[in-house]
Amino acid sequence: MAAALLACDWGTTNLRAWTLDEAGGVVAERDFDLGVSRLTPGEAGRRFQEEVQPALDAVGLPAILCGMVGSNLGWTSVPYVDCPAGLPELAGSLASVEAHAAWVRIVPGLRCEGLVGAPDVMRGEETQILGWVAQDPARARGRRVVCHPGTHAKWVLVEEGRIARFVTVMTGELFAVLSKHSVLKGEGGADDPAAFEAGLAAAGDGDALAARLFTARSRVVGGGAPAAGTPSYLSGLLIGAEVASAPRLLGLQGGEPVDLLGDARLCGFYRRALERRGLAVETFDGEAAARAGLFALYQQGGRS
Amino acid sequence: MAAALLACDWGTTNLRAWTLDEAGGVVAERDFDLGVSRLTPGEAGRRFQEEVQPALDAVGLPAILCGMVGSNLGWTSVPYVDCPAGLPELAGSLASVEAHAAWVRIVPGLRCEGLVGAPDVMRGEETQILGWVAQDPARARGRRVVCHPGTHAKWVLVEEGRIARFVTVMTGELFAVLSKHSVLKGEGGADDPAAFEAGLAAAGDGDALAARLFTARSRVVGGGAPAAGTPSYLSGLLIGAEVASAPRLLGLQGGEPVDLLGDARLCGFYRRALERRGLAVETFDGEAAARAGLFALYQQGGRS
Numbered sequence: 001m002a003a004a005l006l007a008c009d010w011g012t013t014n015l016r017a018w019t020l021d022e023a024g025g026v027v028a029e030r031d032f033d034l035g036v037s038r039l040t041p042g043e044a045g046r047r048f049q050e051e052v053q054p055a056l057d058a059v060g061l062p063a064i065l066c067g068m069v070g071s072n073l074g075w076t077s078v079p080y081v082d083c084p085a086g087l088p089e090l091a092g093s094l095a096s097v098e099a100h101a102a103w104v105r106i107v108p109g110l111r112c113e114g115l116v117g118a119p120d121v122m123r124g125e126e127t128q129i130l131g132w133v134a135q136d137p138a139r140a141r142g143r144r145v146v147c148h149p150g151t152h153a154k155w156v157l158v159e160e161g162r163i164a165r166f167v168t169v170m171t172g173e174l175f176a177v178l179s180k181h182s183v184l185k186g187e188g189g190a191d192d193p194a195a196f197e198a199g200l201a202a203a204g205d206g207d208a209l210a211a212r213l214f215t216a217r218s219r220v221v222g223g224g225a226p227a228a229g230t231p232s233y234l235s236g237l238l239i240g241a242e243v244a245s246a247p248r249l250l251g252l253q254g255g256e257p258v259d260l261l262g263d264a265r266l267c268g269f270y271r272r273a274l275e276r277r278g279l280a281v282e283t284f285d286g287e288a289a290a291r292a293g294l295f296a297l298y299q300q301g302g303r304s
Numbered sequence: 305m306a307a308a309l310l311a312c313d314w315g316t317t318n319l320r321a322w323t324l325d326e327a328g329g330v331v332a333e334r335d336f337d338l339g340v341s342r343l344t345p346g347e348a349g350r351r352f353q354e355e356v357q358p359a360l361d362a363v364g365l366p367a368i369l370c371g372m373v374g375s376n377l378g379w380t381s382v383p384y385v386d387c388p389a390g391l392p393e394l395a396g397s398l399a400s401v402e403a404h405a406a407w408v409r410i411v412p413g414l415r416c417e418g419l420v421g422a423p424d425v426m427r428g429e430e431t432q433i434l435g436w437v438a439q440d441p442a443r444a445r446g447r448r449v450v451c452h453p454g455t456h457a458k459w460v461l462v463e464e465g466r467i468a469r470f471v472t473v474m475t476g477e478l479f480a481v482l483s484k485h486s487v488l489k490g491e492g493g494a495d496d497p498a499a500f501e502a503g504l505a506a507a508g509d510g511d512a513l514a515a516r517l518f519t520a521r522s523r524v525v526g527g528g529a530p531a532a533g534t535p536s537y538l539s540g541l542l543i544g545a546e547v548a549s550a551p552r553l554l555g556l557q558g559g560e561p562v563d564l565l566g567d568a569r570l571c572g573f574y575r576r577a578l579e580r581r582g583l584a585v586e587t588f589d590g591e592a593a594a595r596a597g598l599f600a601l602y603q604q605g606g607r608s
Contacts, residue, residue, distance in 0.1 A: 071525070080526060111526050114519060114522055114526075115506070115508075115512075115515060115516060115519055116505065116506040116508065116516065116519055117506075118506070118519040118522050118523035118526070118527050118529075119522055119523070119526035119527045120518070120519075120522050120526065121522050121525055121526040152487075152518060167515055168515065168518040168522065169512075169514045169515045169518065170486075170514045170515070170517045170518050171514050173486050173487060174514055174517075177481045177482060177485045177486050178481060180485070181481045181484070181485050182474075182477050182481050183456075183477060201420065202419070202420040202422070204419075204420070205511075206511060206512055207509075207510060207511040207512075207549055208419075208473075208510055208511075208549040208550070208552075208553055209513040209514060209545075210473045210474045210475050210478055210513060210542065210545060210546060211419060211471055211472065211473045211474070211546075211549065211550065211553055212419060212420065213474045213478075214424070214456060214472040214473065214474050215418060215419055215420055215422040215424075218418055218422050218423055218424050218425050218472065219422035219423070221375070221376075221425055222384060222415050222418075222422070222423035222424065222425040223422050223423045225422075238514065241513075241514060242514060242515075245511055245512040245515065246512075246515065248512075249512055249515055
């Protein structure tokens with residue numbers, strides 16, 4: 001079928017774009033090195049018109065965009081929608097921008113009451129998570145616990161198909177900055193299963209993280225462990241600490257099954273950490289969910 | 305009096321040197337931009353002979369060095385001494401190196417059983433802490449809890465004048481890498497008392513640190529807090545989490561008074577965090593303690 005919609009997940013480091021047909025099927029897809037962290041103020045709209053729309057043969061097609069493109073670093077700052085919120089609330093708050101005279105909308109992020117009185121926020125994951133809900137009506141019934149791993153991992157409580165509450169854990173960013181800039185920078189890749197398991201074991205119940213982190217160093221200089229295992233150990237320690245504490249932060253009793261949504265390799269690490277704690281896990285593809293969410297918002301958001 | 309000893313605290317980022325007289329009094333002092341992290345392998349001894357000894361008019365004087373100079377990044381790798389250990393154990397394990405035919409010794413670091421089966425280690429702080437003990441005989445009686453803030457903060461249990469156990473918390477390094485390289489990098493300095501207090505309040509009991517850290521971001525983008533306060537908030541959050549969990553990691557009941565040893569400004573932040581938890585605090589100068597420790601080890605280590 002012919003392309004009917006240009007759908008974009010436009011985040012901090014990358015822009016992923018698809019053209020979709022009238023049934024939501026993929027016509028074409030492409031990645032752009034246009035993460036909003038690399039854009040100068042005011043640049044997003046121009047790059048979208050000059051590069052993204054033409055590259056996907058989508059000039060004039062309606063377009064819908066989610067992610068950090070809706071922040072003050074992106075195209076325009078779209079106010080957050082407060083939780084609880086589902087697709088109808090997002091569809092009713094799309095922001096309108098101009099590009100080649102087409103219908104172009106940006107999905108708002110979500111805000112909820114967070115830890116210690118500070119609100120928590122997300123931009124982009126809400127579209128993936130509610131798209132995942134839209135993929136199967138069974139997911140809109142009762143309560144689901146969704147974990148979306150990443151730079152800023154999101155743990156999300158979905159109740160009756162709406163996002164009730166969430167909490168952000170900086171696991172991915174901690175791994176990145178510690179691996180690159182700290183005394184914990186390692187020589188190897190993050191692919192040493194035994195070191196990853198040791199890291200999981202070192203995570204305890206997720207308390208005293210800044211002390212546990214030093215064991216990634218001391219086990220090498222004081223205990224003779226090979227430095228090549230440090231990235232995997234660090235990954236296990238951070239992910240282990242996250243899965244140990246995040247359910248509690250959501251007010252859960254513990255033991256609830258977890259739905260993992262995102263990058264397959266990263267979800268694999270999380271699956272191991274969750275299963276080690278005795279939790280039932282299912283893994284789902286984040287990209288398919290993002291497309292489903294963008295398509296649903298296009299359908300519900302109208303072309304007014 | 306005339307200089308009788310060249311004493312150096314030679315760490316990762318800096319070398320601080322003093323010449324001391326036969327009573328341990330300071331004759332001269334100087335800092336060198338020769339932290340071992342900036343040295344190439346094998347360079348430490350040459351730079352010491354060519355720059356440090358001549359600059360302090362100390363060629364031919366006995367010299368004693370503590371800190372990372374005794375690691376594989378420094379002059380020579382000195383094996384750790386296992387806890388419990390006091391000045392006698394350190395004095396009996398000084399490592400000998402060659403420089404202008406003088407008596408030159410490097411103080412070994414300490415190792416103890418750490419968290420999760422990995423040994424914990426220190427190099428340099430042991431000399432400060434045992435020097436602090438040597439400064440006042442009362443400190444060698446009973447049990448003292450010493451906190452040495454820094455890049456890798458050390459919490460140390462001193463029993464009958466010996467270091468019984470310690471735990472390292474990466475608070476300083478986390479602050480540095482997050483302030484410089486993460487989404488939490490701030491625009492202001494770390495001198496906003498209200499933001500620091502808010503960070504202390506956000507630290508909770510030191511659990512779920514990777515989630516609490518994100519509140520430094522979300523309070524700004526979702527809650528309208530000024531971004532200029534982020535460094536102080538981050539500092540309060542990290543220090544608050546450390547002081548909440550470190551005593552427990554040492555096996556303490558909680559409530560024990562804490563002796564702070566180190567940089568005055570940093571100790572001031574820790575004092576505030578500890579007092580907020582109702583703990584009695586005394587603060588002591590780390591440099592004077594380092595000199596006292598080096599001088600005591602020189603006296604006890606003999607010039608064999």
